[in-house]
Amino acid sequence: MISSKPNAIVAQSGGPTAVINSSACGVIQEAVKSGRIGRVLGAANGILGVLQEDLFDISAEKPETIEALKQTPAAAIGSCRYKLKSIEESKADFERVLDVFRAHNIHYFFYAGGNDSMDTADKVNRLAADSGYELACIGIPKTVDNDLAYTDHCPGYGSVAKYVATCAMEAGRDTEALYTHDTCTIVEVMGRNAGWIAAATGLAARCSEDAPHLIYMPEASFSFEKFVSDVKEVHKEFSRVFIVAGEGLKNEKGKYITADRGAFSEDSFGHVQLGGVADILKAVIEKEVGIKARCNKPGTNQRSAMHFASLTDVNEAYMCGQMAVKAAISGENGKMVTLVREEGGEYKCTTGLAKLRDVANGEKKVPANYINDRGNHITEACRDYIRPLIKGEAPITIGEDGLPVFMRFERKLLQKKLPKYM
Amino acid sequence: MISSKPNAIVAQSGGPTAVINSSACGVIQEAVKSGRIGRVLGAANGILGVLQEDLFDISAEKPETIEALKQTPAAAIGSCRYKLKSIEESKADFERVLDVFRAHNIHYFFYAGGNDSMDTADKVNRLAADSGYELACIGIPKTVDNDLAYTDHCPGYGSVAKYVATCAMEAGRDTEALYTHDTCTIVEVMGRNAGWIAAATGLAARCSEDAPHLIYMPEASFSFEKFVSDVKEVHKEFSRVFIVAGEGLKNEKGKYITADRGAFSEDSFGHVQLGGVADILKAVIEKEVGIKARCNKPGTNQRSAMHFASLTDVNEAYMCGQMAVKAAISGENGKMVTLVREEGGEYKCTTGLAKLRDVANGEKKVPANYINDRGNHITEACRDYIRPLIKGEAPITIGEDGLPVFMRFERKLLQKKLPKYM
Numbered sequence: 001m002i003s004s005k006p007n008a009i010v011a012q013s014g015g016p017t018a019v020i021n022s023s024a025c026g027v028i029q030e031a032v033k034s035g036r037i038g039r040v041l042g043a044a045n046g047i048l049g050v051l052q053e054d055l056f057d058i059s060a061e062k063p064e065t066i067e068a069l070k071q072t073p074a075a076a077i078g079s080c081r082y083k084l085k086s087i088e089e090s091k092a093d094f095e096r097v098l099d100v101f102r103a104h105n106i107h108y109f110f111y112a113g114g115n116d117s118m119d120t121a122d123k124v125n126r127l128a129a130d131s132g133y134e135l136a137c138i139g140i141p142k143t144v145d146n147d148l149a150y151t152d153h154c155p156g157y158g159s160v161a162k163y164v165a166t167c168a169m170e171a172g173r174d175t176e177a178l179y180t181h182d183t184c185t186i187v188e189v190m191g192r193n194a195g196w197i198a199a200a201t202g203l204a205a206r207c208s209e210d211a212p213h214l215i216y217m218p219e220a221s222f223s224f225e226k227f228v229s230d231v232k233e234v235h236k237e238f239s240r241v242f243i244v245a246g247e248g249l250k251n252e253k254g255k256y257i258t259a260d261r262g263a264f265s266e267d268s269f270g271h272v273q274l275g276g277v278a279d280i281l282k283a284v285i286e287k288e289v290g291i292k293a294r295c296n297k298p299g300t301n302q303r304s305a306m307h308f309a310s311l312t313d314v315n316e317a318y319m320c321g322q323m324a325v326k327a328a329i330s331g332e333n334g335k336m337v338t339l340v341r342e343e344g345g346e347y348k349c350t351t352g353l354a355k356l357r358d359v360a361n362g363e364k365k366v367p368a369n370y371i372n373d374r375g376n377h378i379t380e381a382c383r384d385y386i387r388p389l390i391k392g393e394a395p396i397t398i399g400e401d402g403l404p405v406f407m408r409f410e411r412k413l414l415q416k417k418l419p420k421y422m
Numbered sequence: 423m424i425s426s427k428p429n430a431i432v433a434q435s436g437g438p439t440a441v442i443n444s445s446a447c448g449v450i451q452e453a454v455k456s457g458r459i460g461r462v463l464g465a466a467n468g469i470l471g472v473l474q475e476d477l478f479d480i481s482a483e484k485p486e487t488i489e490a491l492k493q494t495p496a497a498a499i500g501s502c503r504y505k506l507k508s509i510e511e512s513k514a515d516f517e518r519v520l521d522v523f524r525a526h527n528i529h530y531f532f533y534a535g536g537n538d539s540m541d542t543a544d545k546v547n548r549l550a551a552d553s554g555y556e557l558a559c560i561g562i563p564k565t566v567d568n569d570l571a572y573t574d575h576c577p578g579y580g581s582v583a584k585y586v587a588t589c590a591m592e593a594g595r596d597t598e599a600l601y602t603h604d605t606c607t608i609v610e611v612m613g614r615n616a617g618w619i620a621a622a623t624g625l626a627a628r629c630s631e632d633a634p635h636l637i638y639m640p641e642a643s644f645s646f647e648k649f650v651s652d653v654k655e656v657h658k659e660f661s662r663v664f665i666v667a668g669e670g671l672k673n674e675k676g677k678y679i680t681a682d683r684g685a686f687s688e689d690s691f692g693h694v695q696l697g698g699v700a701d702i703l704k705a706v707i708e709k710e711v712g713i714k715a716r717c718n719k720p721g722t723n724q725r726s727a728m729h730f731a732s733l734t735d736v737n738e739a740y741m742c743g744q745m746a747v748k749a750a751i752s753g754e755n756g757k758m759v760t761l762v763r764e765e766g767g768e769y770k771c772t773t774g775l776a777k778l779r780d781v782a783n784g785e786k787k788v789p790a791n792y793i794n795d796r797g798n799h800i801t802e803a804c805r806d807y808i809r810p811l812i813k814g815e816a817p818i819t820i821g822e823d824g825l826p827v828f829m830r831f832e833r834k835l836l837q838k839k840l841p842k843y844m
Contacts, residue, residue, distance in 0.1 A: 012599070016595070016596045045602050072595065073595055074596045074599040075600070082602070162825070165825055166729050167727075170495050170496070170726035171722045173494065173495055173498075173828060174496045177497035177498070177500055177501045178437065178497070178501050178502070180467050180470060180503070182722075187721075203823060295719065295721060297719040298719075298723060299593070299716060300604075301589045301720060303596065307588050307592065308729050390823075391824040392824065401625065401628075401812075402584060402625075402814065403587055403625060404592075406595060
């Protein structure tokens with residue numbers, strides 16, 4: 001069973017998405033197809049699994065299990081938030097990674113993740129080069145936050161965008177129906193530093209009376225005074241207010257509003273309101289505008305909503321996985337696969353490559369021309385950018401019980417060859 | 423245009439659902455088909471719309487708008503939470519209702535809602551009878567809470583059940599993937615007095631490692647000590663914990679745990695934790711178990727999730743609307759349409775009728791044999807009850823922009839004939 005061909009590791013890192021498994025599927029199926037790679041090993045829980053030598057043979061899984069990755073959300077191989085620091089500070093960790101690679105004849109490393117993961121992959125790659133160990137490291141972009149530089153967009157974003165926009169439409173109709181009682185709805189979406197997810201809900205507003213009426217992104221500095229006046233204005237016009245807020249809103253001083261609220265820290269009972277952005281906005285609205293507000297916090301549902309994922313996103317995520325393998329085999333190294341939007345009217349997306357190091361140090365925020373002048377909604381340019389990414393509904397299999405069917409790996413762990421590390 | 427035939431009012435009340443508009447569609451289409459009803463009028467915002475004489479001619483809307491009700495969540499006619507008290511206390515309101523009915527030749531009143539709405543419909547009906555005004559009042563069950571008595575289940579419940587179970591599956595995979603970092607997820611679902619929605623998430627647990635591992639319903643008295651021990655036990659077995667909690671959990675003294683938490687009121691910083699059930703459970707877990715927890719609160723998304731609604735639910739909601747009209751025409755009065763589960767192996771559902779007064783005074787909680795002995799999950803009997811209700815996926819129309827298409831009425835308001843009332 002053991003091939004003399006070099007083995008590959010595929011690993012997943014950071015917050016899961018609806019389509020990171022599609023990328024893994026692309027890697028695995030392309031690796032098999034190439035005939036150039038021995039076994040594809042999964043590192044349980046990303047780089048943590050490598051360090052702990054928790055590897056399992058994905059090549060030994062049933063082909064239908066591999067195929068079903070395309071319909072399974074989250075990270076089937078296992079994810080982590082373990083961050084390696086500089087090579088100097090985390091020297092033991094980096095050397096351990098190479099030891100594990102050597103022990104299992106691993107010469108390909110495919111790492112799907114965000115900035116931090118690209119940083120890790122880059123450092124592993126540089127250390128391997130310095131040590132004369134032959135290794136091809138290729139990164140695969142993954143983040144619902146859509147904040148990676150050098151790629152037009154990130155796999156994972158199209159699906160969260162489609163889902164949060166749909167939820168805004170639906171909950172918007174709920175607020176519209178019950179405006180005489182629950183007049184205001186506040187949705188808190190993910191995005192600590194970038195407002196891409198909040199921006200996507202803007203697609204739900206096909207006309208001015210549609211939800212959301214107000215969208216606040218971390219890129220536009222937040223003022224409670226302006227917010228109260230925005231809410232009053234919308235309420236006057238539509239008798240209801242539907243608000244979307246990114247979780248990482250910051251004030252004029254660049255501080256998170258959850259930490260620094262100035263005169264707006266007490267609710268109408270004089271209590272300091274704790275909690276996330278939505279809780280705080282709710283307290284401010286109830287005190288300053290005097291209307292009843294309620295909060296929706298989709299939380300991890302937004303990034304795992306496979307049941308209404310974007311087909312475009314699933315296909316592009318798969319393509320990124322495929323292209324990572326093709327790039328590695330063709331001799332590329334230290335690169336991340338990027339998505340490239342072709343010029344011209346019709347949306348068409350191909351792939352490119354960017355240096356891991358560049359991606360690791362970059363960050364892509366919502367640009368100023370995607371945010372309206374008042375800092376409370378998106379522009380047409382923003383809609384044009386997001387719209388193609390949410391198109392199509394990814395197929396899912398529904399079981400006899402009326403619920404989706406997801407796969408799980410059998411996860412036959414490889415025998416460990418090295419002493420326990422952590 | 424004005425027919426000499428008696429007109430009908432159709433109105434919606436209380437929290438919206440994904441399928442209350444399907445019931446309205448059933449009423450409207452059956453009324454037209456019957457040939458016995460003049461115009462079908464919509465009362466904007468339920469009984470509040472009647473009181474304010476805010477009526478619009480639904481018969482004048484385009485047939486495709488009416489048909490699209492089946493694919494539109496929330497309450498397209500408009501809902502309210504306006505509660506009429508006893509006939510004595512709200513005498514003016516009740517008489518106003520009859521005045522409006524008289525002014526617009528309304529002799530049929532179809533009211534979709536929960537207990538309170540059935541109570542209102544019953545009182546209107548009795549007053550009409552006492553006043554010698556000919557009126558057929560038929561109620562249509564509607565509530566995601568599934569807590570109406572005399573009906574096997576309520577339209578709206580199957581869709582929320584399908585959605586929350588699917589979200590539990592998906593977010594459960596997210597927790598499973600990222601257990602090394604975010605070890606525990608708590609989902610807060612609707613249901614202040616009845617745990618039916620929380621119970622539905624139990625369908626997601628096809629095996630013991632599947633989410634949710636723990637389900638808490640208001641029917642089982644909640645103990646923080648037991649909760650902490652449950653969480654520790656699950657964490658020991660699976661290295662992760664996925665919890666679903668109904669918003670209305672109560673302690674041994676029958677008090678909401680959001681109001682009375684005894685020794686568990688302070689978080690690990692010594693602050694009194696405010697907020698809903700999920701926030702409180704999160705604080706307790708982080709302090710007493712020492713693992714990181716996060717909260718998902720789908721809020722109004724759960725009751726408006728048309729994009730993954732149950733086809734069974736949509737069809738049954740429509741059937742309830744149809745049967746309300748048939749019952750009224752055949753001379754029934756003061757009744758609510760009920761759903762009747764036929765005996766036998768295969769699920770089959772027909773309709774029946776129950777007295778409005780009985781429904782108004784009843785409440786159906788999750789029975790003891792649907793909750794496991796430890797009070798932290800559902801039984802097979804519960805699964806057997808819920809499973810057929812979530813089957814099938816309701817069709818939706820997706821626009822060119824990749825998002826669902828919902829209808830809105832043109833809402834041509836009738837000219838008011840009476841003086842302003844409120």
